[in-house]
Amino acid sequence: MRALTGALGLVWAAANLLAAWVLVTKSFTALVPAKEGGLAQLLILLGGLALAVFAVALGWSSLRLALGETPND
Amino acid sequence: MKWLATLGLAGTTLGFIAIAGQAFSGAQPWDAELSDNFIFAKAIPFILGLGVLVGALRRTAAPTSPATDGHVRRFSPGTVAGHWINAAGVFLALGTGSWQYLRGIVGVDAPVPLYLFYRVHYIGATLILFSAANFLTYWALGVETPLLVPRGQWLRHLRGLAHELPRSTGTLLADLIGLDMKRTPPPVEQFTYYEKTVSFPIWLILIALITVSGLIKALRYVYPVPGGVLYWASGVHVATMVLIAIKLLDHMRYVFGRWPLLVSMCTTWISERYVQARHPGWHKQLPAGSERPAAPGPSPAEAMAGGSE
Numbered sequence: 001m002r003a004l005t006g007a008l009g010l011v012w013a014a015a016n017l018l019a020a021w022v023l024v025t026k027s028f029t030a031l032v033p034a035k036e037g038g039l040a041q042l043l044i045l046l047g048g049l050a051l052a053v054f055a056v057a058l059g060w061s062s063l064r065l066a067l068g069e070t071p072n073d
Numbered sequence: 074m075k076w077l078a079t080l081g082l083a084g085t086t087l088g089f090i091a092i093a094g095q096a097f098s099g100a101q102p103w104d105a106e107l108s109d110n111f112i113f114a115k116a117i118p119f120i121l122g123l124g125v126l127v128g129a130l131r132r133t134a135a136p137t138s139p140a141t142d143g144h145v146r147r148f149s150p151g152t153v154a155g156h157w158i159n160a161a162g163v164f165l166a167l168g169t170g171s172w173q174y175l176r177g178i179v180g181v182d183a184p185v186p187l188y189l190f191y192r193v194h195y196i197g198a199t200l201i202l203f204s205a206a207n208f209l210t211y212w213a214l215g216v217e218t219p220l221l222v223p224r225g226q227w228l229r230h231l232r233g234l235a236h237e238l239p240r241s242t243g244t245l246l247a248d249l250i251g252l253d254m255k256r257t258p259p260p261v262e263q264f265t266y267y268e269k270t271v272s273f274p275i276w277l278i279l280i281a282l283i284t285v286s287g288l289i290k291a292l293r294y295v296y297p298v299p300g301g302v303l304y305w306a307s308g309v310h311v312a313t314m315v316l317i318a319i320k321l322l323d324h325m326r327y328v329f330g331r332w333p334l335l336v337s338m339c340t341t342w343i344s345e346r347y348v349q350a351r352h353p354g355w356h357k358q359l360p361a362g363s364e365r366p367a368a369p370g371p372s373p374a375e376a377m378a379g380g381s382e
Binding site: 002005006009012013016019022023026030031032033043044047050051054055057058060061062064065070 | 171175177178179180312315316318319322323325326329330332335
């Protein structure tokens with residue numbers, strides 16, 4: 001059960017990393033955020049960076065769970 | 074209470090029949106997407122009413138055994154069911170909402186019709202609305218609030234939080250608000266200080282923001298909402314969606330590192346050994362072993378954890 005949960009966590013972390021990559025790389029280049037203005041673009045960039053940080057943290061936690069390195073107690 | 078439940082269920086059923094009767098009569102000039110919009114907007118009062126009813130009925134349920142030999146009940150079965158209904162709603166709404174937002178940025182279309190995304194999004198929103206009404210009613214009708222910081226206890230809880238955080242972050246927090254880190258940390262009770270002072274309050278705020286902004290967006294199908302209000306509601310909805318995605322990652326990271334807590338949210342049970350080691354304040358409040366009923370056989374927690382707890 002731990003391995004399955006860890007694997008699902010890794011998939012979720014990877015999907016969020018992909019979303020973070022889109023937000024970070026497109027925040028100042030895509031047309032839609034540009035229409036919203038500089039503040040919206042900055043918020044998208046910050047949101048993408050925060051998403052990436054927490055996705056990496058979940059990935060690490062999921063990997064440890066899948067490999068059985070998380071203590072029982 | 075049975076008459077209230079019957080009345081509530083009958084009202085909800087009649088409401089849904091009336092909404093479906095109008096939407097599927099063949100007399101409406103709506104396409105699939107607009108039809109879903111109308112169905113969802115009109116169903117909202119009945120979804121909320123059903124949540125209130127279920128929350129009130131949960132309060133009338135007989136109390137469950139708090140502990141058996143070797144295991145302690147951390148959540149009631151109703152709380153576990155409500156949590157996973159809400160979780161399913163968050164995953165469905167977040168997945169479809171994120172796609173809608175990101176596809177606008179990258180300028181691509183999915184291979185499936187757009188209205189299907191909205192349909193799944195509304196199913197997710199329905200589950201979240203039901204859960205919000207259910208939990209708010211359940212908490213409003215009770216006296217115990219183990220996830221909330223009691224009045225006058227914030228400093229003590231923040232000191233507990235500072236001890237739970239990584240040393241550098243905890244020290245920074247202690248310096249910022251003047252905590253005495255030399256004092257013995259307060260014992261952890263049913264919920265960790267991180268859960269009580271950081272996680273739960275953030276979840277409450279985010280669910281409130283996404284619910285209210287979503288309700289305003291849906292309201293436009295039954296009431297003329299001013300364009301300016303709609304603009305801000307849409308902005309808040311999207312920003313909250315990103316924050317929920319971040320908080321969900323943090324939530325999963327936290328419980329994945331504390332496996333027994335995740336197990337307890339599936340089975341309601343947690344091992345007493347874990348409680349004694351990690352939640353000593355809660356362990357002290359539990360009835361002594363001789364005052365507990367005998368264990369009813371292997372608990373679901375043992376089954377899920379492969380007997381390793």
